[in-house]
Every structure is written in C-alpha cells, then in structure tokens.
Amino acid sequence: MDIYSYHHFIFMRLLFPLIACLLLCLLPLSLSYNQLPLCHQEERVALMQFKDSFIIKNYPLYGYYPKVASWRIDGNNTNCCAWDGVECNQDTGHVIALNLSMSCLFGSITSNSSLFRLLHLQNLTLSYNDFNHSQIPSEIGNLSSLTHLDLVYSYFSGQIPSEIQYLSKLSYLWLSSSFDGYNDLYTESLTSLVQNLTNLETLVFNGINTSSTVPESLANISSLQTLYLVNCGLYGQFPTKIFHLPHLQELYVSANEDLTGHLPEFHTNSPLESLFLASTNFSGNLPVSIGNLNSLTTLSISNCNFSGTIPNSFSNLTQLTYLDLSQNSFNDLSWLTRASSNDILPQFYFLGLAHLKYLTKFPDILRNQSKLFSLDLEGSNLQGLIPKWMHNDTSHNGMP
Ligand SMILES: *[C@@H]1O[C@H](CO)[C@@H](O)[C@H](O)[C@H]1NC(C)=O
Ligand SMILES: *[C@@H]1O[C@H](CO)[C@@H](O)[C@H](O)[C@H]1NC(C)=O
Ligand SMILES: *[C@@H]1O[C@H](CO)[C@@H](O)[C@H](O)[C@H]1NC(C)=O
Ligand SMILES: *[C@@H]1O[C@H](CO)[C@@H](O)[C@H](O)[C@H]1NC(C)=O
Ligand SMILES: *[C@@H]1O[C@H](CO)[C@@H](O)[C@H](O)[C@H]1NC(C)=O
Ligand SMILES: *[C@@H]1O[C@H](CO)[C@@H](O)[C@H](O)[C@H]1NC(C)=O
DSSP: OOHHHHHHHHIIIIIHHHHHHHHHHHHHHHHHHHSOOOOOHHHHHHHHHHHHTSEEOOOOSTTOOOGGGGOOOSTTOOOGGGSTTEEEOTTTOOEEEEEOTTOOEESOOOTTOGGGGOTTOSEEEOOSSBOTTBOOOGGGGGOTTOSEEEOTTSOBOEEOOGGGGGOTTOSEEEEEOOTTOOOOEEOSOHHHHHHTOTTOSEEEEETOBOOSOOOGGGGGOTTOOEEEOTTSOOEEEOOGGGGGOTTOOEEEOOSEEEEEEOOOOOOTTOOOOEEEOTTEEEEEOOOGGGGGOTTOOEEEOTTSEEEEEOOGGGGGOTTOOEEEOOSOEEEEOHHHHSOOTTSOOOOOSEEEOTTOTTOOSOOGGGTTOTTOOEEEOTTOOOOSOOOGGGGGSOOOOSOO
C-alpha cells in the first residue's frame, strides 16, 4: 500500500463513517432546534384574555400595526409561541418575551390583568400604545424575572408603583411620559425606586415628575451605560461620581432648571459619548481634561451657567460632531475665534454659539467646517462682515 492509498483507506474506513454519522446525528438536532416549543395552555389563555381587554385603535403612522390581530385559537394557530410579539423559552415553552410595541392597543391595564399571570416574562415591551391614562399596576412587581421593561410613550398616568424596586434583575428600564409633553407619570421616591436595581444598564426616565434630587446610589451601579433623566423636575447637586461610572456612554439630564452641578476632571479611557446638560444650572469652568473624552460625539451645555474659558483641549475631541455652547457666560472664546486654518479641529454638523456675550468676532473655527449642517449664532454681538471664506462652506442655516 503506497502512502496515497493508505490515506484513502484511513479516510474511507474510519473517518468517512465518522463524518457521515456526525452529520446524520446533528441533522435531527438542528431540525428540532428550529422547531417552536409548545405553548402552555394557561399562558395561551392569559394572552388571549390580555388581547381581549383592549380595543384596537389604528394609527395611520409608519410602523404601527395590531400585532395581536393574528392571535387566534383555531385550526393550527393554537401554539402561542408562534404568535406575533410572543417568544417562548426553547426548553420549557414558557412565554419569556412579550413585545407589543406600536400595536395599536387602547384600554386600561387593571391590577387583575391576565398579563400578571405570565410569571416567566423576562422582556415586557408595551411602548407606543394608549393605555388610557391608567396607572401602572403594582402587580408589575410580581414579574420578578423581568430584565427588560419598556413602557415609554404609552399613556400611563399617576404614581409609578414602588413595587418596581423589587425587579432587581432589570437591566433595561424605560419609562417616559406621553408625547404631548404632560408629566403624567410621577414618583415620590425616586431614590428607593432605583436603590436595588443594581444591574441596570439603561435607565430612561424622561418627563417623569420626580421633584427629587438625583439618587447618589446611581453612582454605585457600575453596569450603567445609558442614563436619561430629562425634564424630571430634579433639583439639588448632581452627584459628580456619576460622570465616572466605568461604562457610562450617554448621560442626559437636560431640562432640569434647578439641578446644579459642575464638571469633574475627566480621565482618559472614559467611554462617555453623549453628554446633555442643556437647560440646567450646571456652572463653573469647563475642565481642560474634557479633552480626554476621546469618544465624545455630542456635548450640549446650552442654557446653563458655565463661565471662564473654552479650553483649547476641545481641539482634541476628534469624534465631536454636535456641540452646543449657547447661552453661557464664557469670557474667553479664543478657541472659537483664533483657530487657524492649519489647526486640526473637530468637524461639526451642529454648532450652537447663540447668545454668547463675548462672541464679537466672526468665529474662525468655522473655516474648514465642510460638514456643518446647522449653525446657531443667534443673539451674538458679531460685528463686521461675514468673511469671504464663509461663503464657500456648504449648507448653513440659522445664520444671523
Ligand atoms: C378609558 O378611560 C375612561 C375614563 O376612565 C373610561 O371611561 C373608558 O371606559 C376607558 N376606555 C377604555 C377603552 O378602557
Ligand atoms: C454605594 O456603595 C458603597 C459600597 O458598597 C456603600 O457603602 C454605599 O452606601 C453605597 N451608596 C449608596 C448611596 O447606596
Ligand atoms: C451662576 O453661577 C454662579 C456661581 O458660579 C452663581 O453665583 C449664580 O447665582 C448662578 N446663576 C444662576 C442664574 O443661578
Ligand atoms: C491633545 O492630545 C495630545 C495627545 O494626547 C496632547 O499631547 C495635547 O496636550 C492635547 N492638547 C490639548 C490642548 O489638550
Ligand atoms: C483647512 O482648509 C484649507 C484650505 O481650505 C486646507 O489647506 C487645510 O489643510 C485645511 N485644514 C485642515 C486641518 O483640514
Ligand atoms: C472658495 O473655493 C474656491 C474653490 O474651491 C477656492 O478657489 C477659493 O479660494 C475659496 N475661497 C475662499 C475665500 O476660501
């Protein structure tokens, strides 16, 4: 036997059967993997009752459609694991996710809603429906497996149930008041509500009336990546430690006029990408170390109470595309006005320089801003002509 036929022999006699067997054995496995688990009878009933507790209200808006319309118990439709918006655990068949976002549901969720019998739910998404200004029932606290809870823009009203604090597995908590801007939802105890939610990655609490200080305990949630507390009636001093959370990428605390605070020294390697402090009472200087935020794309500090110098280290923020410095009391604007065309500068698509009292010279920083889409210079004390080089840049609006 030469070496070639020896290899051939080994392959045909030993390896080939092995490979064939592996393929044959794995095939049924992969088939069964694609098969849906069978739905539990009592969960199917609970889902149907939940569906029947609403009126379908159609919106002529893109993306909205009544997912529950396909839920029926007839023919070969009985496996609720196959229903639109429903997901079951592959092994146990229990309903673990219910995503009925933009599903045209109209009606109240009551405390005896069959929803609260779906005890295995990990993900509950009911955003963009109309729950008729009903309260979020306290029974939500029974769904102790929840990791995702999304109730934004769904016309809930009243006090957020304190039972949410027991949902300690939550990593995504999204609550927002309605589109029409009313602060329908409120909480009297933001601090205790979030105290035990130590696994949060995303906390969105927009337009919720808290009349509270920012809980210090948020600075202890090291997993936090996204924090939105916009227009919440927050007051007092913002805990500076929150800026230093190791994974924090997005911090939005704008539209809280009575919230005071200052910016800390920023370290390199900070993951901060977006910082929105507009319309708060943050004050003090912008630290030179802001130049260390090399992931920063968006910074809005308009209508705050910052003063002093705009540090040259801003030039180092190469990812920065949205910068709003409007309505502050800076008295040294040389970073804006003395840029030379040789400087490497961030390329902005939005630059807000409105109502800066000491901005009297046309800002040289606008040279070389070929991507600028929007520029706000309203209310500045600019004198003289708009320089010729300005006419060469692309589409501007908001020009004085
Ligand atoms: C909506 O709420 C109002 C006032 O509470 C109530 O009268 C009405 O029946 C509710 N409609 C639905 C569909 O639940
Ligand atoms: C934050 O965590 C530290 C250490 O675990 C603890 O001592 C402190 O009380 C916590 N702070 C808050 C406000 O929960
Ligand atoms: C702005 O901040 C200064 C301190 O830096 C403070 O004295 C002043 O009252 C603040 N202005 C407003 C409108 O709060
Ligand atoms: C910009 O970054 C470089 C390199 O990290 C550093 O040497 C320089 O001092 C920074 N410039 C400013 C104005 O902070
Ligand atoms: C700015 O623009 C000028 C001419 O338009 C060009 O020569 C220069 O390289 C540009 N500078 C930067 C930093 O892009
Ligand atoms: C405007 O652009 C044209 C062509 O790109 C160039 O020749 C001219 O020098 C520019 N003018 C100014 C004032 O930068």
